[in-house]
Amino acid sequence: MAFYFFIINFLVFMPLPISSSSHNDSLGLIPVKFLDLIQENELFDWMVGIRRKIHQNPKLSFKEIETSELIRAELEKMSIFYKYPVAKTGVVGFIGTGSPPFVAIRVNMDELESVEWEHKSRHDAHVAMLLGAAKLLQKHRHELKGTVLLVFQQAEEGGGGAKKILDTGILDNVGAIFGIHVSPSLPIGSVACKSGPILAAVGFFEAKISGKGGHAAIPQYTIDPILAASNVIVSLQHLVSREANPLESEVVTVSKFQGGSAFNVIPDSVTIGGSFRAFSKESFLQLKHRIEEVITTQASVNRCNATVLFDSEKEAFNPVTVNDQNLHKHFLKVATQVVGERNIHEMPLLLGSEDFSWYQEVIPGYLFFVGMKDEKKSVDELAQSHNFTVNEDVLPYGAALHASLAVTYLLENQHNSPKQSSHDEL
Numbered sequence: 001m002a003f004y005f006f007i008i009n010f011l012v013f014m015p016l017p018i019s020s021s022s023h024n025d026s027l028g029l030i031p032v033k034f035l036d037l038i039q040e041n042e043l044f045d046w047m048v049g050i051r052r053k054i055h056q057n058p059k060l061s062f063k064e065i066e067t068s069e070l071i072r073a074e075l076e077k078m079s080i081f082y083k084y085p086v087a088k089t090g091v092v093g094f095i096g097t098g099s100p101p102f103v104a105i106r107v108n109m110d111e112l113e114s115v116e117w118e119h120k121s122r123h124d125a126h127v128a129m130l131l132g133a134a135k136l137l138q139k140h141r142h143e144l145k146g147t148v149l150l151v152f153q154q155a156e157e158g159g160g161g162a163k164k165i166l167d168t169g170i171l172d173n174v175g176a177i178f179g180i181h182v183s184p185s186l187p188i189g190s191v192a193c194k195s196g197p198i199l200a201a202v203g204f205f206e207a208k209i210s211g212k213g214g215h216a217a218i219p220q221y222t223i224d225p226i227l228a229a230s231n232v233i234v235s236l237q238h239l240v241s242r243e244a245n246p247l248e249s250e251v252v253t254v255s256k257f258q259g260g261s262a263f264n265v266i267p268d269s270v271t272i273g274g275s276f277r278a279f280s281k282e283s284f285l286q287l288k289h290r291i292e293e294v295i296t297t298q299a300s301v302n303r304c305n306a307t308v309l310f311d312s313e314k315e316a317f318n319p320v321t322v323n324d325q326n327l328h329k330h331f332l333k334v335a336t337q338v339v340g341e342r343n344i345h346e347m348p349l350l351l352g353s354e355d356f357s358w359y360q361e362v363i364p365g366y367l368f369f370v371g372m373k374d375e376k377k378s379v380d381e382l383a384q385s386h387n388f389t390v391n392e393d394v395l396p397y398g399a400a401l402h403a404s405l406a407v408t409y410l411l412e413n414q415h416n417s418p419k420q421s422s423h424d425e426l
């Protein structure tokens with residue numbers, strides 16, 4: 001898939017009114033301490049080095065194997081126990097007691113687009129952040145009140161990496177999972193977050209519309225699939241404009257139209273394809289159902305037959321990314337300590353999607369955004385630049401947030417988890 005959407009570059013972030021508790025609680029000053037620690041020159045330079053190594057080595061592009069090698073080497077240097085391979089090339093590190101509660105932090109390490117609207121070069125920053133968090137957590141491993149799982153996820157062609165990690169069972173008994181994204185439109189040192197749905201469910205369809213080819217001069221002896229496909233595409237536009245709730249965002253886009261190769265020959269068939277998006281499972285399934293119905297019945301109006309396929313091997317569907325309400329409160333508390341209340345913004349809804357949503361189907365999960373706007377660049381420059389560059393000053397924020405979210409989660413949940421659950425691997 002060659003297209004990336006840079007929607008996030010154009011967003012305006014609204015300040016988020018939050019009512020965090022104003023008194024100092026059990027969290028203490030861990031998050032603040034972590035940020036100070038990781039911003040020290042030595043650790044900062046180390047994270048920057050990792051990011052550049054992944055980013056600049058052309059051999060690493062499209063080969064998560066080598067990124068995975070680098071991650072394993074760094075984990076070994078820190079004496080962090082890990083499991084590999086997890087679902088082919090994935091790596092999962094473990095820090096802490098080896099007992100519950102378990103909390104996971106996940107990043108994508110691959111160069112493929114499991115985040116379909118995101119430029120691939122951001123993943124190197126995410127990996128560097130998680131290794132930074134690993135450094136902080138390992139340093140404080142004796143104070144951890146449970147176990148942190150560091151999930152370096154592979155994506156596979158067209159996503160599906162999250163699902164494969166889940167299938168291995170390695171995340172069984174995990175009580176919460178956190179994910180991060182850098183954002184070039186948010187100021188450095190700030191975060192954006194939201195409870196509930198934040199990214200859309202996305203699905204893909206492809207339809208073959210078959211008629212009967214022939215000469216353009218004698219259309220009466222043909223069944224024209226080009227005309228049928230054209231009518232299908234127009235009819236598909238009505239799904240959102242006439243059938244969807246105007247207060248709920250949905251998208252149906254036909255982005256592929258293939259058929260015919262001559263000026264005077266009507267082809268036998270036409271293939272069309274596209275994607276559809278919605279913010280609830282119900283709307284998503286309804287769209288899917290109607291897309292198939294509209295394509296087949298509208299094609300028959302023009303005497304054509306149509307077959308519709310969803311979710312090809314290359315394009316797997318993602319559910320809605322829904323942030324857990326309790327983890328949202330947890331995030332606000334921790335982020336207030338790391339970046340300060342003033343720097344926490346409300347994340348606007350995006351119709352992009354993330355395969356992090358697969359985790360959230362089975363584990364309470366939370367995806368948040370951390371700002372890295374480079375004040376030296378104009379908004380126009382940022383918006384136009386498809387050569388996304390990472391503002392490396394963001395790395396300590398990501399690392400400190402990851403580590404703090406995990407540590408404080410374990411602190412707060414140490415008495416809540418069932419005693420008998422444990423991780424066989426440990």
Ligand SMILES: *[C@@H]1O[C@H](CO)[C@@H](O)[C@H](O)[C@H]1NC(C)=O
Pocket residue numbers: 022023024
């Ligand atoms: C929390 O504790 C820190 C350090 O002891 C102190 O600087 C800060 O003022 C305290 N905040 C509140 C709201 O008590």
Ligand SMILES: *[C@@H]1O[C@H](CO)[C@@H](O)[C@H](O)[C@H]1NC(C)=O
Pocket residue numbers: 210211212223303304305
């Ligand atoms: C559509 O399918 C029917 C039933 O299989 C078949 O009889 C008909 O010839 C097909 N029409 C086209 C245009 O392929």
Ligand SMILES: *[C@@H]1O[C@H](CO)[C@@H](O)[C@H](O)[C@H]1NC(C)=O
Pocket residue numbers: 384385386387
């Ligand atoms: C992106 O990078 C390529 C290669 O370095 C360069 O040729 C191109 O002009 C850049 N595009 C933008 C929009 O900066």
